[in-house]
Amino acid sequence: MQDETIIKTSKVGQRLDSLGDADHVSYLMFNNQKIRLVAKITIGRQPDNDIVIDNKLASRKHALIQKIKDDYFLKDEGSTNGTFLNGNRLPAGKYVKLEAGDRITIGNANLVIS
Numbered sequence: 001m002q003d004e005t006i007i008k009t010s011k012v013g014q015r016l017d018s019l020g021d022a023d024h025v026s027y028l029m030f031n032n033q034k035i036r037l038v039a040k041i042t043i044g045r046q047p048d049n050d051i052v053i054d055n056k057l058a059s060r061k062h063a064l065i066q067k068i069k070d071d072y073f074l075k076d077e078g079s080t081n082g083t084f085l086n087g088n089r090l091p092a093g094k095y096v097k098l099e100a101g102d103r104i105t106i107g108n109a110n111l112v113i114s
Contacts, residue, residue: 027113028041040066041064042061043064045060055107055108063104072097072098074104075094084106
């Protein structure tokens with residue numbers, strides 16, 4: 001008899017099995033530092049942001065990373081120079097889902113989702 005922790009024949013078992021295989025986003029790499037992702041992270045030039053980018057190309061309140069259900073999303077907060085995800089400019093006011101390995105570019109700063 002085979003001993004399985006997760007019974008894959010039931011709907012619940014299939015869901016649990018897929019959760020175990022998922023490549024979950026859990027932190028952000030910036031300036032060789034791991035930053036743990038939380039429910040909401042603000043990014044910008046102003047000192048009261050969670051991640052401060054000291055660069056004139058970054059707006060004071062530039063972008064936002066928001067957790068919605070079990071996923072993280074990136075939104076440009078109306079910045080002047082735009083927020084780029086994997087080289088593509090984010091559409092204004094739209095949330096874009098983040099995946100492991102995604103590269104966020106703000107000014108000359110790069111942040112990598114891991």
